[in-house]
Amino acid sequence: MLLIQLSDSHLKADPAGLYRDVDVQARLSAMLASVSRHQPDLVVFSGDVSDDGSIASYQRVAKQLDALGCPWVWLPGNHDHPATMADVRPLKTVIHLDGWQIILLDSWIDGEEGGRLGEEQLARLETQLADDASPALIVLHHPPVTVDAAWMNEIGLEDRETFWARLDRYDHVHAVLCGHIHHEMTCLHDNVPVMSVPAIAAQFVPDSPDFAVDSHAPGGFRLVRLSIDEAQRPRLSTRVEYLLSKV
Numbered sequence: 674m675l676l677i678q679l680s681d682s683h684l685k686a687d688p689a690g691l692y693r694d695v696d697v698q699a700r701l702s703a704m705l706a707s708v709s710r711h712q713p714d715l716v717v718f719s720g721d722v723s724d725d726g727s728i729a730s731y732q733r734v735a736k737q738l739d740a741l742g743c744p745w746v747w748l749p750g751n752h753d754h755p756a757t758m759a760d761v762r763p764l765k766t767v768i769h770l771d772g773w774q775i776i777l778l779d780s781w782i783d784g785e786e787g788g789r790l791g792e793e794q795l796a797r798l799e800t801q802l803a804d805d806a807s808p809a810l811i812v813l814h815h816p817p818v819t820v821d822a823a824w825m826n827e828i829g830l831e832d833r834e835t836f837w838a839r840l841d842r843y844d845h846v847h848a849v850l851c852g853h854i855h856h857e858m859t860c861l862h863d864n865v866p867v868m869s870v871p872a873i874a875a876q877f878v879p880d881s882p883d884f885a886v887d888s889h890a891p892g893g894f895r896l897v898r899l900s901i902d903e904a905q906r907p908r909l910s911t912r913v914e915y916l917l918s919k920v
């Protein structure tokens with residue numbers, strides 16, 4: 674099963690709107706043309722779909738994702754407006770595919786750049802893992818780890834220690850995917866890989882102490898192949914594909 678993760682398109686209501694000098698609508702269209710060639714079984718959009726929370730931006734993305742002809746889901750980032758997103762396409766919390774469970778978390782806080790999962794959602798996550806022993810992949814917008822860009826840690830996931838504490842007693846979470854940091858990253862937390870994906874919109878400079886944008890860096894998406902082998906072991910392989918066009 675091939676899952677493709679997309680993130681941070683930062684679309685505006687105006688299709689010609691720019692995000693930090695990047696024509697985000699053109700980037701999204703070019704990205705989806707590349708995604709389509711891989712014929713994914715599922716596309717997961719890990720937030721900041723819109724930059725202004727407008728219904729027009731969500732409707733445009735939904736129409737383009739529908740055209741891929743495969744199931745797709747999205748979850749909110751700090752720039753999104755979850756209720757407007759949900760009006761266009763309901764927000765899902767778990768999907769089962771080929772023996773895996775994909776758990777989608779909502780780290781959005783009204784009016785803030787940082788994220789938080791909150792007690793209710795963390796309790797639901799724990800119940801899900803207790804009730805379902807199938808190999809799990811968790812996706813959320815804010816990275817639940819400290820990253821190398823100091824400024825970004827100020828707007829990370831506030832309750833990340835509680836998140837990991839809740840996962841402590843389960844050994845069937847095999848990876849966590851996130852967006853928000855606008856560049857590729859992989860790190861380990863308690864032997865669980867945490868991976869981010871490049872933004873569709875402009876990239877942030879990965880290890881800068883202060884906020885810095887590299888609007889010339891290419892956007893990209895993450896391919897994640899999930900399966901269960903003959904010995905019933907879960908298998909995950911992943912790579913990032915960058916968009917080489919100049920949009």
Ligand SMILES: [Fe+2]
Binds near residue numbers: 853
């Ligand atoms: Fe973003």
